[in-house]
Amino acid sequence: MRTAVRYCINVGHSQLIKHGEELCGDSVSITRAGQSTVAVVSDGLGSGVKACILASVTTRMAATMVRKGASIDEVIATLAHTLPVCRVRQLAYSTFTLLQVHQDGRAYLAEYDNPPAILGRRGDPLAVCREERTVGERVVREAMLSLQDGDWAVLLTDGVLHAGIGGIWNLGWGYERMERFVRQTQATGCTPQELAEQVTALCRKLYGGRPGDDTTVVCLEVRIPRRLTALVGPPQDRRHDPEVVSALMRAEGYRVVCGGTTGNLVARELGLPISVDLSALQSRVPPPASIAGIDLVTEGMLTLFRVRELLAHRRPQPGAGDAASRLAALLLEADQIHFIVGRAINPAHQSPDVPAELALKSQIVQDIARSLRRHGKRVKIEYR
Amino acid sequence: MTDIEVCVGSSCFLRGAETVIRLLQELLERHGLTARVVLRGSFCMENCTQGVTIRIGGQLHRGVFPEDVPALFAREVLGRLTEGRTSP
Numbered sequence: 001m002r003t004a005v006r007y008c009i010n011v012g013h014s015q016l017i018k019h020g021e022e023l024c025g026d027s028v029s030i031t032r033a034g035q036s037t038v039a040v041v042s043d044g045l046g047s048g049v050k051a052c053i054l055a056s057v058t059t060r061m062a063a064t065m066v067r068k069g070a071s072i073d074e075v076i077a078t079l080a081h082t083l084p085v086c087r088v089r090q091l092a093y094s095t096f097t098l099l100q101v102h103q104d105g106r107a108y109l110a111e112y113d114n115p116p117a118i119l120g121r122r123g124d125p126l127a128v129c130r131e132e133r134t135v136g137e138r139v140v141r142e143a144m145l146s147l148q149d150g151d152w153a154v155l156l157t158d159g160v161l162h163a164g165i166g167g168i169w170n171l172g173w174g175y176e177r178m179e180r181f182v183r184q185t186q187a188t189g190c191t192p193q194e195l196a197e198q199v200t201a202l203c204r205k206l207y208g209g210r211p212g213d214d215t216t217v218v219c220l221e222v223r224i225p226r227r228l229t230a231l232v233g234p235p236q237d238r239r240h241d242p243e244v245v246s247a248l249m250r251a252e253g254y255r256v257v258c259g260g261t262t263g264n265l266v267a268r269e270l271g272l273p274i275s276v277d278l279s280a281l282q283s284r285v286p287p288p289a290s291i292a293g294i295d296l297v298t299e300g301m302l303t304l305f306r307v308r309e310l311l312a313h314r315r316p317q318p319g320a321g322d323a324a325s326r327l328a329a330l331l332l333e334a335d336q337i338h339f340i341v342g343r344a345i346n347p348a349h350q351s352p353d354v355p356a357e358l359a360l361k362s363q364i365v366q367d368i369a370r371s372l373r374r375h376g377k378r379v380k381i382e383y384r
Numbered sequence: 385m386t387d388i389e390v391c392v393g394s395s396c397f398l399r400g401a402e403t404v405i406r407l408l409q410e411l412l413e414r415h416g417l418t419a420r421v422v423l424r425g426s427f428c429m430e431n432c433t434q435g436v437t438i439r440i441g442g443q444l445h446r447g448v449f450p451e452d453v454p455a456l457f458a459r460e461v462l463g464r465l466t467e468g469r470t471s472p
Contacts, residue, residue: 260393260427276392276425281405286397289427299427301394346394346432 006103007149008225008335009037010376012193013218014200016159018047019210025051026157026216029059031067036102038063041218043114043157045093051214054083054094062098072098072110072142076135097155101222107145109153112138115161118179122150123187152192152221154182159215160199164206173206191332192219193375227253228334232365233300233342234265235384244340244384245269249293251338254330257291259300262342267291288323296330298323300346304364307331311371331372339365339381386421386464391437393428400450401436407453411461421461440464 009032017024025047029040040063044054058079065075075098083092095113109117109128119126130141156178165172178199185198196217203215229251235244245266248255257266267274274297276289285306286299306324311331331337341362362383369379388408392401405423412418431437434447440460448456 260391261430263427274427276427278405278423278425281402281425286392286394286401287425289425297427299392299394299397302397 004104005149005224007101007105007147007222008378009101009103010192010221010223010335011037011039011218012191012196012376013039013216014193014196015217016200016204016207016211016215018159018212018214019207021048021214023049023052024216025055025214026159027052027055027059028216028218029056029063030218031063033067035104036067036100037220038067038098038100039155039218039220040066040096040098041114041155041157041216042094042096043159043214043216045091047214051094054092057083058094058096062096066098066100066108072140073135076112076138076140080136095157099153099155099220101147101220105147105151105222107147109143109145111141115156115158115175116141117156118154118182119145120152120183120186121148123183125183126151147222149222149224152186152219154186154195154199155218155220156199157214157216159211159213160203160217162213163203163211163215164208165212167208168206173203186219191375192221195219223335225335226333227251227336227338228256228330229253229338229340230256230258231262231266231340231342232258232304233346233361234259234262234344236343240384241265242269244342247340253336254295254334255293256327256330257294257297258304258327259298259342260286261344261346262300263289263291263297266294266297285322285324288326296323296326298327301361301364303327304361304368308364308367308371311368331368331377332375334377336378337369337372337380339369339379341365341381341383343383386441386461387424387439388421388461389424389426389429389439391427391429391431392425393432395428395432396436399435403450404436404438404448404453407450408457411454411457415462417461417465420465 011030013028015024025044027042031038040059042055042058044051062075085092097114097117098110101107119128128143130143132141162172186195196219199217229248231248257263263274272292274289274291277287281287285303289297291297303324307328310328372379390401390405412421429437431446436448438445438448
């Protein structure tokens with residue numbers, strides 16, 4: 001039986017605050033509800049607190065209304081009536097870009113006064129046929145899209161285009177140069193969060209470290225969800241070993257085993273040999289092992305400790321062969337991650353030679369989960 | 385065949401399993417034994433509380449430190465080979 005594809009939508013975003021301000025005058029709202037993900041980016045008039053309020057009201061209201069099925073006309077009418085009017089300018093104004101993506105790939109894009117969103121289908125540009133429509137006094141550009149595995153979109157505010165204005169670039173970075181950078185960076189296979197961060201990092205440089213405008217980038221990626229199940233540590237009750245191993249083997253997608261004893265346990269339950277790969281000997285973490293049918297078998301705490309570090313600070317070096325880099329790369333590749341954490345206590349970790357922090361297995365798994373969620377992953381932790 | 389297994393579980397790794405493996409690799413090469421002796425890694429041998437755990441020809445050696453390696457190698461590996469003892 002073949003069921004309809006349900007895509008997962010990965011989202012990342014990054015912002016710069018205008019130099020000298022404490023609040024960002026751009027706002028981002030990402031809501032996942034029911035069958036769709038709605039991302040809204042808004043740039044409020046001016047900067048600082050006033051802009052911040054205008055933009056936040058816009059993103060929240062637009063996201064909520066669209067999610068509940070309201071049309072963009074209703075959203076604009078409501079915004080026109082509710083946005084607070086700026087006393088100086090006698091205006092109530094904020095821009096927005098809204099992208100709603102349903103799990104089946106149908107999508108709706110609406111743009112009002114923001115730079116056009118950039119869309120791609122893997123390495124190629126995705127042609128979007130936008131229709132211009134006047135709602136009240138505002139011109140909105142809309143498009144209905146049908147997205148598929150590997151499609152991506154970048155929503156932004158004009159702070160990105162103006163980066164470097166009057167400094168490195170007379171007229172700022174500009175749309176074309178910016179678009180080229182986005183497409184080149186996206187093609188390196190980075191996650192949406194990394195893409196967003198790389199764009200704002202370059203903006204910050206172009207602005208010479210003092211952003212002249214609030215700057216926002218939101219990246220979305222549509223793909224068939226990849227699953228990863230990781231068994232971390234043996235279950236507290238030995239009688240649960242067979243059950244836990246069969247849960248791992250039934251799981252779709254990547255299968256990972258963390259922990260020396262756990263590796264031995266899995267090999268024993270499956271009646272398969274386990275062999276440690278000494279060619280990947282590297283000083284930070286013990287080498288990985290292999291068991292047929294398991295994508296990666298690693299030592300436990302030292303490896304997880306290093307994975308936590310890798311995920312918190314930077315992207316693991318591609319091609320780095322050590323167990324921790326390989327595990328971090330697999331985790332970043334997956335969309336839905338299930339940790340099965342065994343609660344058996346390892347007597348070796350009670351020894352005074354072992355740093356206390358290493359014994360805090362569940363804490364480390366939770367920290368890793370937090371980093372992964374920041375990358376837009378869905379993470380479930382189950383204790384056994 | 386005399387096989388050597390070195391535990392690279394968390395505990396043994398922290399206590400220098402990697403150095404022990406390097407030393408054993410060097411010794412095997414120096415004595416031209418790389419084809420006769422298989423050096424393997426192993427996950428936790430469940431003797432975590434002392435030092436690096438090594439199994440040579442089926443016999444367990446606990447609490448091995450890098451400085452013990454040359455003597456252990458001479459006694460257990462070279463010894464076994466010259467006496468013609470084989471692993472069980």
